Amino acid sequence: NAGVTQTPKFRVLKTGQSMTLLCAQDMNHEYMYWYRQDPGMGLRLIHYSVGEGTTAKGEVPDGYNVSRLKKQNFLLGLESAAPSQTSVYFCASSFHLSTDTQYFGPGTRLTVL
Amino acid sequence: AQTVTQSQPEMSVQEAETVTLSCTYDTSESDYYLFWYKQPPSRQMILVIRQEAYKQQNATENRFSVNFQKAAKSFSLKISDSQLGDAAMYFCAYRISTSGTYKYIFGTGTRLKVLA
Numbered sequence: 001n002a003g004v005t006q007t008p009k010f011r012v013l014k015t016g017q018s019m020t021l022l023c024a025q026d027m028n029h030e031y032m033y034w035y036r037q038d039p040g041m042g043l044r045l046i047h048y049s050v051g052e053g054t055t056a057k058g059e060v061p062d063g064y065n066v067s068r069l070k071k072q073n074f075l076l077g078l079e080s081a082a083p084s085q086t087s088v089y090f091c092a093s094s095f096h097l098s099t100d101t102q103y104f105g106p107g108t109r110l111t112v113l
Numbered sequence: 114a115q116t117v118t119q120s121q122p123e124m125s126v127q128e129a130e131t132v133t134l135s136c137t138y139d140t141s142e143s144d145y146y147l148f149w150y151k152q153p154p155s156r157q158m159i160l161v162i163r164q165e166a167y168k169q170q171n172a173t174e175n176r177f178s179v180n181f182q183k184a185a186k187s188f189s190l191k192i193s194d195s196q197l198g199d200a201a202m203y204f205c206a207y208r209i210s211t212s213g214t215y216k217y218i219f220g221t222g223t224r225l226k227v228l229a
Contacts, residue, residue: 090158106156
């Protein structure tokens with residue numbers, strides 16, 4: 001039981017490049033989330049999903065797109081990376097929103113030059 | 114405004130002693146959930162404790178307990194018998210549901226150092 005895994009762990013992009021971050025969970029959770037964490041700030045929710053085939057905007061969705069084609073996977077895409085998107089990205093999942101115990105992945109450190 | 118304030122950027126505690134991390138929040142919602150997460154150097158966020166706002170009884174998890182004061186919008190975390198493994202960043206957060214969407218608001222964190 002791996003829990004929540006994120007791929008890749010580190011990535012460096014040039015401005016304007018695109019990439020996709022992959023989040024996978026093997027706990028059969030319905031809900032999945034993408035956060036970013038910047039120095040001196042708490043986590044901020046980018047997008048989330050309440051089930052396969054659904055996505056919703058969080059607090060800071062601009063510049064990102066997401067997809068949840070399979071229940072166990074939640075993809076975060078950057079179409080045209082900007083230096084302001086340099087951050088650590090965390091994926092999380094939870095079984096049920098009402099119980100709301102989120103399980104986090106180890107994070108992806110993204111640098112945009 | 115929906116905010117979470119952790120006024121202590123850094124705290125230190127002697128091993129085996131007790132420490133309290135403070136957290137205040139601001140929301141106009143009456144129904145919400147509160148959390149404390151721990152982030153060790155490995156960066157992975159780990160849930161420490163959660164509290165439903167409608168419950169008056171303070172949540173406890175082994176050595177971790179909270180002091181939830183709903184009227185004051187305060188949610189402090191007490192760590193008893195501190196251990197070296199407790200050293201980490203601690204984040205306070207809450208979740209609300211508004212018009213069918215969900216918001217998670219995190220504080221900026223408190224770095225806890227445990228001294229041997």
